[in-house]
Amino acid sequence: MPVKRTDKTPMPVREPEMRARDFDEVNEGYCFSHAMFEAERCLRCQDPVCIDGCPVRVPIADFMHAIAAGNMPKASEILRTANPLAAICGRVCPQESQCELKCHMTKRFGPVAIGHLERFVSDWEMEQPVNEEVLEPWRDEKIAIVGSGPSGLVCAGELARMGYHVTVYEALHAPGGVLRYGIPEFRLPNNILDWEIDSLRRLGVEFINNVIIGKTIQLEALFGEMGYSAVFIGTGAGLPKFMGIPGESLNGVYSANEFLTRINLMQAFEFPRAETPLKVGKRVAVIGSGNTAMDAVRSALRLGAEHAMVVYRRSENEMTARIEEYEHAIEEGVEFHWLTNPIEVLGEDGWVTGLKCMRMELGEPDESGRARPVPIEGSEFVFPVDNVVLSIGTRPNPLLSKATPGLKTHSWGGLLVDERQVEQQQ
Amino acid sequence: MVKIVEKRQLTPITKLYRVEAPLIAKAASAGQFVIVRVREGGERIPLTITDYDREKGLLTIVVQEVGATTRRLGRLEEGEEILDMVGPLGEAPEIPAGGHIVGVGGGYGSAALLCLMRELKDRGEKTTIIMGAREKDLLILSDELGEICDNVEICTDDGSAGFKGFVTERLQELIDGAGPGRPDYVIAIGPMPMMRAVEKTTRAAGIANTASLDPLMIDGTGMCGGCRVTIGGEVKFACVDGPFFDAHEVDFDEAVSRSKMYVKEEQQAAACQRTTAGAS
Ligand SMILES: Cc1cc2nc3c(=O)[nH]c(=O)nc-3n(C[C@H](O)[C@H](O)[C@H](O)COP(=O)(O)OP(=O)(O)OC[C@H]3O[C@@H](n4cnc5c(N)ncnc54)[C@H](O)[C@@H]3O)c2cc1C
Ligand code: FES
Numbered sequence: 095m096p097v098k099r100t101d102k103t104p105m106p107v108r109e110p111e112m113r114a115r116d117f118d119e120v121n122e123g124y125c126f127s128h129a130m131f132e133a134e135r136c137l138r139c140q141d142p143v144c145i146d147g148c149p150v151r152v153p154i155a156d157f158m159h160a161i162a163a164g165n166m167p168k169a170s171e172i173l174r175t176a177n178p179l180a181a182i183c184g185r186v187c188p189q190e191s192q193c194e195l196k197c198h199m200t201k202r203f204g205p206v207a208i209g210h211l212e213r214f215v216s217d218w219e220m221e222q223p224v225n226e227e228v229l230e231p232w233r234d235e236k237i238a239i240v241g242s243g244p245s246g247l248v249c250a251g252e253l254a255r256m257g258y259h260v261t262v263y264e265a266l267h268a269p270g271g272v273l274r275y276g277i278p279e280f281r282l283p284n285n286i287l288d289w290e291i292d293s294l295r296r297l298g299v300e301f302i303n304n305v306i307i308g309k310t311i312q313l314e315a316l317f318g319e320m321g322y323s324a325v326f327i328g329t330g331a332g333l334p335k336f337m338g339i340p341g342e343s344l345n346g347v348y349s350a351n352e353f354l355t356r357i358n359l360m361q362a363f364e365f366p367r368a369e370t371p372l373k374v375g376k377r378v379a380v381i382g383s384g385n386t387a388m389d390a391v392r393s394a395l396r397l398g399a400e401h402a403m404v405v406y407r408r409s410e411n412e413m414t415a416r417i418e419e420y421e422h423a424i425e426e427g428v429e430f431h432w433l434t435n436p437i438e439v440l441g442e443d444g445w446v447t448g449l450k451c452m453r454m455e456l457g458e459p460d461e462s463g464r465a466r467p468v469p470i471e472g473s474e475f476v477f478p479v480d481n482v483v484l485s486i487g488t489r490p491n492p493l494l495s496k497a498t499p500g501l502k503t504h505s506w507g508g509l510l511v512d513e514r515q516v517e518q519q520q
Numbered sequence: 521m522v523k524i525v526e527k528r529q530l531t532p533i534t535k536l537y538r539v540e541a542p543l544i545a546k547a548a549s550a551g552q553f554v555i556v557r558v559r560e561g562g563e564r565i566p567l568t569i570t571d572y573d574r575e576k577g578l579l580t581i582v583v584q585e586v587g588a589t590t591r592r593l594g595r596l597e598e599g600e601e602i603l604d605m606v607g608p609l610g611e612a613p614e615i616p617a618g619g620h621i622v623g624v625g626g627g628y629g630s631a632a633l634l635c636l637m638r639e640l641k642d643r644g645e646k647t648t649i650i651m652g653a654r655e656k657d658l659l660i661l662s663d664e665l666g667e668i669c670d671n672v673e674i675c676t677d678d679g680s681a682g683f684k685g686f687v688t689e690r691l692q693e694l695i696d697g698a699g700p701g702r703p704d705y706v707i708a709i710g711p712m713p714m715m716r717a718v719e720k721t722t723r724a725a726g727i728a729n730t731a732s733l734d735p736l737m738i739d740g741t742g743m744c745g746g747c748r749v750t751i752g753g754e755v756k757f758a759c760v761d762g763p764f765f766d767a768h769e770v771d772f773d774e775a776v777s778r779s780k781m782y783v784k785e786e787q788q789a790a791a792c793q794r795t796t797a798g799a800s
Contacts, residue, residue: 352744371785444777
């Protein structure tokens with residue numbers, strides 16, 4: 095088969111002026127001919143190193159071949175077997191720093207669009223008729239999963255396929271973790287998440303919402319009276335950090351988690367039909383540079399902000415967001431203020447009026463190996479803003495570990511496990 | 521889905537519900553709360569656990585209708601279901617043993633004190649409740665509280681029952697030796713201005729005081745930080761670190777200001793609800 099030495103096929107997207115006003119998905123997905131063309135760009139390497147870049151080792155070359163040959167059922171089977179959340183990963187995985195980084199095409203032409211093709215196969219799958227039959231577990235053991243974020247969902251799918259009875263307990267009223275409350279619909283529509291969860295239900299996985307392990311049910315009770323043989327803890331790292339600067343509790347200051355939860359989980363964009371409100375003013379500053387910051391700032395635009403800006407103390411090079419999100423944000427008109435460190439939130443009558451910042455310059459590398467931002471003396475200035483959204487990272491949620499003295503944690507709150515990622519139940 | 525097995529109208533705007541929530545009832549302690557959602561697209565709101573019955577798997581909540589969600593909840597009848605309920609959330613307060621413990625309740629706060637006071641009574645404490653309302657008909661659960669507490673002090677603004685005046689005025693009288701006498705520890709649950717006034721009174725008298733803060737909440741698990749309050753200069757999340765805090769350390773100015781963040785939106789939601797009335 096001929097190998098095509100061309101650039102990566104661009105993802106068709108909705109026009110920035112249009113999409114920045116609603117929450118519909120930005121990427122439209124490849125058509126069949128795009129997908130076949132793109133799959134044929136794969137070099138069929140003897141040693142497909144792209145797989146080494148994939149945390150779940152999807153046999154990428156194999157599904158590329160299947161697409162190129164127009165054999166969609168096969169492509170889908172290969173993908174599904176390795177990755178139970180392909181429709182989601184195809185949309186939100188940071189491919190540029192994983193599989194696509196390793197691709198031999200990357201240096202000269204740009205990588206094969208592995209992520210876009212993963213999405214293409216899943217979108218095809220979603221249009222196929224489903225077998226509504228629910229798989230019956232064939233083993234006796236029951237396994238409980240705590241938390242229904244991506245880690246819990248994948249674990250549930252794998253275990254159900256191995257024949258176990260699997261129950262997923264979720265604290266919120268809907269499953270999905272960050273996929274539900276964090277990532278906005280313009281990037282990951284809810285119906286995609288629902289479809290993935292329904293597929294897990296058909297594998298026999300049971301979902302129970304509104305249950306907090308450590309509060310509603312204790313971990314010991316799962317092992318004890320409830321008879322689970324094993325418990326997987328996928329409670330995520332959902333506790334928002336604040337900066338500790340003055341003015342952070344003024345009205346109009348949100349953590350990115352709160353801002354996005356109001357929008358995604360509670361549908362504040364439909365207020366007052368949906369009853370959870372969100373105050374978005376004309377000028378919104380989002381502090382941070384990760385995916386969460388991009389999601390928050392682009393949501394702010396969609397909710398009517400005229401100036402939606404990202405404020406980050408390091409430079410563009412140290413930004414941690416997926417490159418696609420950054421590019422989309424620029425196209426949509428997000429303003430970026432690099433090397434700018436917030437030092438105070440200013441307010442009047444309890445409400446935010448401004449964000450006081452200092453200019454920074456890059457110095458010697460710090461512990462993380464990145465250039466340390468150093469404040470430039472006398473460079474203080476104020477952005478007039480109506481909202482400040484803090485997106486400077488999260489920590490593990492201590493709810494469960496606090497309620498379960500037997501669970502040991504690292505100083506940063508992560509669970510201590512042995513090298514097999516297991517904490518033995520005594 | 522949580523089924524309502526009993527509904528009682530306590531005042532024109534206050535309703536008591538007993539609901540089937542066996543897991544929560546089993547795990548609950550006095551002073552904890554639940555978060556409920558009444559319909560798809562509805563808000564998540566915190567409600568104090570008024571009482572629980574572990575054997576029967578029942579939970580009691582008292583709802584005062586103030587906004588769109590509480591009004592919608594107030595329309596639910598026996599046999600109907602509440603869409604979502606999660607809990608028990610927050611930590612039970614640690615109340616030192618010995619001495620005279622006085623609960624001060626305003627509005628739904630008196631209901632929230634019910635099982636807390638009973639636990640204290642069972643522990644052998646000397647208990648008094650000071651409960652206040654605008655008028656006699658707005659007092660809630662005074663009989664039940666009367667059975668539990670050693671002393672019940674009723675206050676009404678218009679004097680239609682008990683002491684004529686605010687709960688804080690009666691509290692001051694107790695501090696000065698009237699009735700059951702000076703408190704050693706005060707628990708305040710109710711509207712923010714009331715808790716603030718109670719704190720002022722106990723501070724002047726040098727009496728320990730805990731208050732149950734009820735900021736806006738979403739998840740109730742520490743995930744959003746929307747419920748943050750400043751306690752002794754430190755930011756705390758009321759849903760996981762509270763809801764009880766040392767009243768003398770609470771930044772009430774900030775708490776009051778934050779609680780008013782969405783006043784306008786709440787009116788909008790209520791207006792929208794009226795125009796679509798019936799479509800709950
Ligand atoms: C806005 C946003 C955008 C992101 N975008 C990307 C992206 O584009 N690409 C990417 O690779 N990563 C992205 N991330 C990071 C990614 O979402 C996380 O790495 C991922 O969600 C972690 O999954 P998890 O299953 O461990 O936890 P979570 O998704 O956090 O799920 C944990 C779940 O457990 C529940 N829970 C917690 N405690 C309990 C308990 N005691 N009992 C019951 N349930 C409990 C929580 O309610 C939650 O639903 C993003 C994160 C955010 C916040
Ligand atoms: S309600 Fe979200 S952190 Fe407390």
